[in-house]
Amino acid sequence: MTGQNATSQDTQTQESQAVQSDRPERELYLDAAASDAVPASVIEAMTPFLTEGYGNPSSVHASGKTAARALDAARASFATDLGAHAGDVIFTSGGTEADNLAVKGIALAQIRREREASAAAASASTPARASTPASASPHSPAHRILISAVEHPAVAQSAQWLHDFFDFEVVRIPVDAQAHIDLDALSREARRGATLACIMMANNEVGTIEPVSRAVRICHDAAVPVHVDAVQAAGTIPVDFRGLDADTLAVSGHKFGAPKGLGALLTRSRVAIEPIVSGGGQERGLRSGTPNVAGAIALAVALHEAHTGMEEHNTRLVASRDALVEAIRDAVPGATLTGDPVNRLPGHASFIFPNVNGEALLVDLDARGIEVSSGSACAIGRHEAPGTLLAMGLSETEAKSALRFSFREPLHHTDIRRIAQALRASMTALHAM
Ligand code: PLP
Numbered sequence: 001m002t003g004q005n006a007t008s009q010d011t012q013t014q015e016s017q018a019v020q021s022d023r024p025e026r027e028l029y030l031d032a033a034a035s036d037a038v039p040a041s042v043i044e045a046m047t048p049f050l051t052e053g054y055g056n057p058s059s060v061h062a063s064g065k066t067a068a069r070a071l072d073a074a075r076a077s078f079a080t081d082l083g084a085h086a087g088d089v090i091f092t093s094g095g096t097e098a099d100n101l102a103v104k105g106i107a108l109a110q111i112r113r114e115r116e117a118s119a120a121a122a123s124a125s126t127p128a129r130a131s132t133p134a135s136a137s138p139h140s141p142a143h144r145i146l147i148s149a150v151e152h153p154a155v156a157q158s159a160q161w162l163h164d165f166f167d168f169e170v171v172r173i174p175v176d177a178q179a180h181i182d183l184d185a186l187s188r189e190a191r192r193g194a195t196l197a198c199i200m201m202a203n204n205e206v207g208t209i210e211p212v213s214r215a216v217r218i219c220h221d222a223a224v225p226v227h228v229d230a231v232q233a234a235g236t237i238p239v240d241f242r243g244l245d246a247d248t249l250a251v252s253g254h255k256f257g258a259p260k261g262l263g264a265l266l267t268r269s270r271v272a273i274e275p276i277v278s279g280g281g282q283e284r285g286l287r288s289g290t291p292n293v294a295g296a297i298a299l300a301v302a303l304h305e306a307h308t309g310m311e312e313h314n315t316r317l318v319a320s321r322d323a324l325v326e327a328i329r330d331a332v333p334g335a336t337l338t339g340d341p342v343n344r345l346p347g348h349a350s351f352i353f354p355n356v357n358g359e360a361l362l363v364d365l366d367a368r369g370i371e372v373s374s375g376s377a378c379a380i381g382r383h384e385a386p387g388t389l390l391a392m393g394l395s396e397t398e399a400k401s402a403l404r405f406s407f408r409e410p411l412h413h414t415d416i417r418r419i420a421q422a423l424r425a426s427m428t429a430l431h432a433m
Contacts, residue, residue, distance in 0.1 A: 036255065058280070078299055
């Protein structure tokens, strides 16, 4: 098909014909790490709570009680599938809000503690106690936030906000060439003290699964609470919130079959959190606003479906991912897999390509019906080099040549062949090979 025996001009002609003939074919969606379809079963489960059981769960009448019972049941099921207790779950509008609530909420709780201590000292009679400063000095251990250098902007920008408005010091913990957090550096910084450490469970750009369990132990040994961004992990690989012993953990529904704009923060009561959305006190006072009952049901059902047969499903997903990696390497000599080659998300293959701009490659592939991403969803259109790749030590040019292929269903071998052929054709069309 790619004309192994043909001249390169012939090959190009054939390939541009291939583009024409590829167009009517169904699109191959390989951007599940950005968002994915909502299964009919999830829509079916949530619909009655939009059309019939639409009462406000805070209302005392029968309709309100029906909605409240459904919300409780969804919360319990959702918690069980994440190794959490029902009381740990704070439903939010998605992963971004969950990350904001954890990072800002825990830091603001620290500020409240300092204000209360200061007020108590001021009202005490002894002059020594009255001279206690109103807040910890900038860059005291209480005003440090540790974040891995590859955190999603939802975490990194929340930490930056704490720096901008409250002068917190944001300490970035480096990663190695495969994006694993440097646990020695984490240990060193945790021992210097911090209000919070943030470590993602799986990286959105390169798929690397982080050693979160060890990171939590290291931080807890130094009495530093830990927030885990599990947005890419939840619904894809097993997540055990209580087993992991994390203090907070963020989840996003649209990564595993729930509609967009739904997520949760799992919290342990041992960590104080200030709400960042104030109002009627729903969700244990941590996230005011009338709960999205149908959305909570969608989250619970989608997560449960994702967990049903997950092990067997992931074995097939890994096999097709590895076949895709091999096919891409064969089709484009010089294509380099990024991230951990083994300990990575099952349906995630990310590459850097030689002599090409990732955005240009993405656009050309799109014209051939292959939909991929050039980095994190949030960076698309801004032509920024993916931050994870820069933190891994790649140059700006290398980082800008990145593409991510992500999928939740195993790829058929004909799909893999089609992707490899399209990639080869695109690279040739862009004069990159
Ligand atoms: N954290 C990670 C690791 C992500 O990949 C994303 C989204 O891609 C988010 C947080 C934000 O989640 P949401 O899209 O639900 O706001």
